[in-house]
Amino acid sequence: MTIRPDDVALMTGSYATDAVDAVERAAVDAAMAASDPVRAEVDSLHETALLLAYAVEPVEPPRDLRAALMAKIATTPQLPALPVEDAQGGSSVGDLAAAAPGSAQSVAPQPVAREARHAAVTDVTAAPAGTASGNARVRWFQRPARVVLAAAAAVAVIAGGTLGIQSLAEHETGPGQGQVQASTKLDQIYAAADFQRASTTVKGGGTATVVWSDQLRKSAVIFKGVKAAPAGKTYELWYIGSSITPAGLVGSVDGGTTSAVLSGAKAAGDTIGITVEPAGGSKQPTTKPIVAVPTSA
Template sequence: MTERHDDPALMTGSHALDALSDDERALLEDALRTSPELQAENDSLRETALQLAYAVAPIEPPASLKASLLAQIATTPQAAPLADTTVDQTPVAETTSVQEARPEPARHVASIADGPTAGGRASSEARRRWFQRPAVTLTAAAAVAAVFFGGLGVGSIFDPNGSGTGTTQASSGLDRIYAASDFQRTTTKVAGGGSATVVWSNDLGKSAVILDGVEQAPKGKTYELWYIGSEEQGGTIKSAGLVDGAADGVHSAVLQGSMSEGATIGMTVEPEGGSEQPTTSPIMAVPTTTA
């Protein structure tokens, strides 16, 4: 029997960082369609990766950075490709019957330490992918973020147009907002504890809220988001959706509908299922006036 070389359960971390090959991505997406648990894990990792990427304010890199990098690329010699290494196929001497009867865990540890064998090559490859690729990708993403957060485009790290299964609405919506040329953000405290970071783009007419440390809504209640029009717009209040899943951690929600320029984004505690108009005072309100 042939051992499976790729386990979709080990691919969700790499998928969150866009670090899968086309074949690996297709394999994972097939598995996501039939496994709600794997889909939930994949969505959670994807959203967490985005929130980590957007956890700090954008910085403007020095104008000389791009020229310096290109100059180094032009003068740095390319390393020669590594020579292929071969595994010594010298037959291993047969062991005695007593050695063959040693406990299974010891035999398993020995096979890992001694190098790949005919039966362990697939699992060894999977382990390398799990430990090495995310680490390398995170390092690269951190370096790229330092450059691209300054205005060259967050979409280079996370594809905002990715159509793969498992990309949450909040994740893709955040991508588009952060990649917008007129992107703005502000952070405020939430009554009752925690904070809310509001990001928006007037060009897109979209906004999102990232809650950090906000407790779950009381039983029978829910958090509801609102667009509150400016005085020039008559102060019209429109529901922008419910916040589900906030539980004293980090949670993001892209507001529904279109945001008018200068609107205030608010959040209230409402009866489960939401309300047509606010029934309580806002626990968070952020004007989106241009800074």
């Protein structure tokens, strides 16, 4: 299987949600090693998928989800093949075949109305046939059912949460193969065998989701819908146990979705606290916590 450079550009989203096969994964890995922008894009998509997955309450997927998808695949007709044009952008094979055999008269290519030629697939073939983007669009709709299932899994990542680190492709590749690769501290927490999460409302609006792993001694906080700290203030994270230990600041809070991995090592049973502190943070809390999430069993 030969993968073109333009294919790799279309695979970053699938790679980020672990919806690629071994060959495609190797191609994206190579592209990331050679291009910082590609790596940055994959990291951004990966992080966004995880944030969206765990910033909402888990939802149990319907038992018949996979069966329904397979039924749709079995009953959905394939699109007809597109006309093949010559390298110079001239007439299609169908146009040439229409010329009378044996005719010595020069036959100029007869343009076919784009609306007629692509009537059933107008939105799919916005780029001219034969161009890299056009061919890439066509290849997408010729991909096997495995990719359809993987795409559905990516939607489930955003909508459900429960499927955040495991795609429907796992049914075909075996347990564990559908897990998102742990490449950052946040990913490592999500992939941990003892991964846990808890959500709570934030005083002033929004929610905070705490995720943690006692085995890794790591934790993280995901803000959703939380307003920026007042001018001259910042949100500070704390491990609260036998002592209170500062664990970093949460930056770039703007009412959207923001994550922060706590610094230091989490002890079993620690409470994760968040306070509003002067810019730069404090050595000890100076205000009451706006969030306090126990992690004890």
